[in-house]
Amino acid sequence: MTSPADSPLPARPRLIATDLDGTLLRHDKSVSDRTIAALKGAEEAGIEVFFVTGRPARWMGVVSDHVHGHGMAICANGAAVVDLRAGGELLKVRPLDRETALYVVQTLRDAAPGTAFAVEMTNGINYEPTYPPFLEDPGATVATAEKLLREEYEESAGPVVKLLAQHPDLTPDGFLTLARTTAGDRATITRSSPTALLEISALGVSKASTLALCCAERGVSSDEVVAFGDMPNDLEMLTWAGTSYAMDNAHPDVLAAASGRTATNNEDGVAIIIEQILARL
Known part of the structure; x- marks a missing residue:
């Protein structure tokens, strides 16, 4: 110290x-x-x-x-x-634009099968059925990331501020390296959890x-x-x-x-x- x-x-x-x-x-x-x-x-x-x-x-x-x-x-x-x-x-x-978010979702699905996603918006969070549930947010919508990121949901849900990606088996730093290698040219990817949970923002944010x-x-x-x-x-x-x-x-x-x-x-x-x-x- x-x-x-x-x-x-x-x-x-x-x-x-x-x-x-x-x-x-x-x-x-x-x-x-x-x-x-x-x-x-x-x-x-x-x-x-x-x-x-x-x-x-x-x-x-x-x-x-x-x-x-x-x-x-x-x-x-x-x-x-x-x-x-x-x-x-x-x-x-x-915000993270929805087209970029969808690109990252598809890229990580291909690179790391089994990845589950959550979509943090200005008015709350929504997540996929396989994503660990947020007990602090009981009103969340549960659906695929592709559905949650459709443009028709934008007006009611607000801008996307962060995409979360969770993997049940990969190591935290290993998952981060993989994601940055495959999608780091399109978004800012980082982590703060002791688990394999990534946080994805707009590039440069x-x-x-x-x-x-x-x-x-x-x-x-x-x-x-x-x-x-x-x-x-x-x-x-x-x-x-x-x-x-x-x-x-x-x-x-x-x-x-x-x-x-x-x-x-x-x-x-x-x-x-x-x-x-x-x-x-």
Whole structure:
């Protein structure tokens, strides 16, 4: 773990961008009192906090009670930007067009038979009969991905923000490599789950690219951003930010890519670094 003496911290960061699951949240999906206090301290010091996650906007209740002066969230790996202060108001959507989604579905069906799909839209998620059910979304439509992606469903279902692909037998990293090899020229493909579950966005859409857009709107440079993450879907964000931290529980690729390392999510690793930042101001 990085110690205060050798932390690669900027003199005065203007924005903190933090992943949620495996990073800010503990394993039980709670936010510790120490982390709540650190987030509040950052906001009071004039440092904006962005939650940057693969979660859809409707699953942001885990942190919506802990926003302070800001409350911005980049959701669905960069496909949506929401304001948690306004009840999750949708500010920006970077959709995956349905033709591309259908191409990826067919390509992965051919390359990895047995793949099951779910389609995340702005108004909820729908999935195939063989896809593990979402207990948090009991109103989902269950049908083939081809049917869910038909244009006639677009008006009622809204834009597609993310396609999910799950395989029962392949290893997580093996499935990711296969998908990127066969369809990576048409879409952004990543993962954040410990299982063989891929998350597919429009080409060029990532946590990093949407964070960069939001920072440009605020006149914040990458050198003024401190980012935290733990899984492959955080890699681009961690390498874009001027200062980045991998959690001690992070994927090996994330540990190698980040400029620093902090304690695990269960040990309040994000709070530890924020406290160091505040102590140096």
